[in-house]
Amino acid sequence: MKSFKYVLLGGGTASGYAAREFVQRGVEPGQLCIITSEAVVAYERPALSKGFLLADKPARLPGFHTCVGKGWERQTPEWYAEHGIEYMTSTRVVSADIAGKKLVLDSGEEVGYEKLIVATGARPATLRELGVPGAELEGIHYVREVAEAQALYDAIADCKARSARAVVIGAGYIGMEVAAALAGNGLAVTMVFPGGMLMERLLPPEAASFYEEYYKERGVEVMWGQRGAGFEGEEGRLEAVLLQDGRRIEAGMAVVGIGARVNKELFEGQLDMAKGGIEVDGRLRTSNPDVYAIGDVAAFPLVGYGGQLQRQEHVTNARLSAAHAVSAIMAPEETGDYEYLPFFYSRFFALSWQFYGTNKGKSVMFGDKGAAKFGMYWLAEGRVVGAFLEGGSAEEFGWIKAVALRRPEAPATEERLAAKGLAFAAAVAAQEA
Numbered sequence: 001m002k003s004f005k006y007v008l009l010g011g012g013t014a015s016g017y018a019a020r021e022f023v024q025r026g027v028e029p030g031q032l033c034i035i036t037s038e039a040v041v042a043y044e045r046p047a048l049s050k051g052f053l054l055a056d057k058p059a060r061l062p063g064f065h066t067c068v069g070k071g072w073e074r075q076t077p078e079w080y081a082e083h084g085i086e087y088m089t090s091t092r093v094v095s096a097d098i099a100g101k102k103l104v105l106d107s108g109e110e111v112g113y114e115k116l117i118v119a120t121g122a123r124p125a126t127l128r129e130l131g132v133p134g135a136e137l138e139g140i141h142y143v144r145e146v147a148e149a150q151a152l153y154d155a156i157a158d159c160k161a162r163s164a165r166a167v168v169i170g171a172g173y174i175g176m177e178v179a180a181a182l183a184g185n186g187l188a189v190t191m192v193f194p195g196g197m198l199m200e201r202l203l204p205p206e207a208a209s210f211y212e213e214y215y216k217e218r219g220v221e222v223m224w225g226q227r228g229a230g231f232e233g234e235e236g237r238l239e240a241v242l243l244q245d246g247r248r249i250e251a252g253m254a255v256v257g258i259g260a261r262v263n264k265e266l267f268e269g270q271l272d273m274a275k276g277g278i279e280v281d282g283r284l285r286t287s288n289p290d291v292y293a294i295g296d297v298a299a300f301p302l303v304g305y306g307g308q309l310q311r312q313e314h315v316t317n318a319r320l321s322a323a324h325a326v327s328a329i330m331a332p333e334e335t336g337d338y339e340y341l342p343f344f345y346s347r348f349f350a351l352s353w354q355f356y357g358t359n360k361g362k363s364v365m366f367g368d369k370g371a372a373k374f375g376m377y378w379l380a381e382g383r384v385v386g387a388f389l390e391g392g393s394a395e396e397f398g399w400i401k402a403v404a405l406r407r408p409e410a411p412a413t414e415e416r417l418a419a420k421g422l423a424f425a426a427a428v429a430a431q432e433a
């Protein structure tokens with residue numbers, strides 16, 4: 001059995017940033033092994049629904065291997081080899097033996113560890129598992145891994161050649177980004193989702209309506225209050241999407257973004273679970289002292305939010321939790337609790353927004369929707385606890401981040417806060433400096 005001091009299970013975004021931190025902290029050649037079922041080494045996953053799908057000069061590997069998302073060195077396969085890191089690609093771990101401190105690979109081989117970091121992320125929830133008729137047809141796409149994004153990209157070209165429509169099912173960030181990319185590629189696009197408004201999990205209707213109008217103006221057909229109830233095809237290939245209300249949309253392709261399932265099954269019954277993932281403490285350590293979990297799979301205590309356990313399926317958490325876990329392993333005396341400020345961003349068409357903190361509480365909108373520059377504050381117990389901004393500059397995004405970090409007292413009235421708008425955040429940031 002091969003054995004390593006450190007094993008990183010999963011080769012996604014968190015894994016790439018963990019590898020960087022190991023190297024920064026002086027891991028020795030031969031001490032670290034990374035195992036991933038993907039055929040390539042770690043990359044910046046958010047690129048798959050953005051730059052990867054662009055009509056013009058799409059992003060391709062090796063261009064977006066980690067850690068270019070932070071402007072740091074691009075870790076190609078050669079980088080891992082140079083640092084003496086053993087990287088097993090196209091290798092699935094099929095079982096884990098926590099008591100015996102070993103993993104079993106799909107080849108039947110075993111890999112032992114002293115410390116294990118679980119970075120298995122998540123996979124798309126599928127309509128097939130929900131039993132939707134026709135969900136197995138060719139032409140129905142999901143996007144999580146680079147191979148899937150490539151298949152989607154090829155399908156776009158095929159649809160274009162056949163002048164066929166694309167249907168996007170789901171209006172979370174994947175649905176929003178993919179629909180924009182498909183429209184940007186010149187396809188006719190219909191979005192179908194069960195809610196009443198795009199982005200309604202994040203934004204209240206007065207802000208969310210902006211996005212619906214924006215998409216419609218760019219030719220995207222928006223069908224809310226609808227689920228993909230079934231698919232029709234011929235010779236195994238998608239021909240139409242069927243809606244709940246009986247309508248039928250002819251389609252050359254469909255892209256499904258209806259949420260994710262956490263890859264935690266290997267550890268069920270062996271590690272404590274919480275919030276649909278693996279429970280960790282402030283040092284990203286699981287219920288077993290030699291096993292850590294990072295990224296999407298980890299349910300960690302959110303400092304500043306009463307230590308509530310939360311999972312965050314966001315790239316910033318993947319990067320920061322990775323570095324924190326490695327620091328906790330290699331420099332325990334200088335590592336405190338993981339302090340994370342919930343953050344999310346997205347880009348579609350010419351739009352770009354950021355969100356910090358929490359969207360629980362009363363919302364107050366500010367700015368100018370007509371100029372595509374507006375924002376939102378959330379108030380709870382007299383404090384501003386979250387902030388969203390569309391169309392901000394880097395400096396302005398920094399201001400709203402300062403608001404969510406400091407949670408300042410709210411002005412006396414909501415009207416006053418709305419009138420102050422971004423100036424309120426600027427003042428908070430100035431106090432921070």
Ligand SMILES: Cc1cc2nc3c(=O)[nH]c(=O)nc-3n(C[C@H](O)[C@H](O)[C@H](O)COP(=O)(O)OP(=O)(O)OC[C@H]3O[C@@H](n4cnc5c(N)ncnc54)[C@H](O)[C@@H]3O)c2cc1C
Pocket residue numbers: 009010011012013014015035036037038044045046047048049091092093094119120121122143144145173174263266294295296297312313314315316318343344345346347
């Ligand atoms: C298309 C897309 C766009 C996104 N855009 C944004 C965005 O704009 N902003 C944002 O904040 N977040 C975004 N995210 C979310 C972000 O990418 C994730 O939060 C991040 O990738 C999580 O990193 P991770 O390493 O925990 O998991 P992942 O990056 O998913 O990596 C998990 C890895 O583990 C491997 N693995 C799993 N099980 C096994 C096994 N048994 N054996 C071997 N290998 C295994 C997988 O193959 C994969 O390589 C996006 C996600 C997707 C899919």
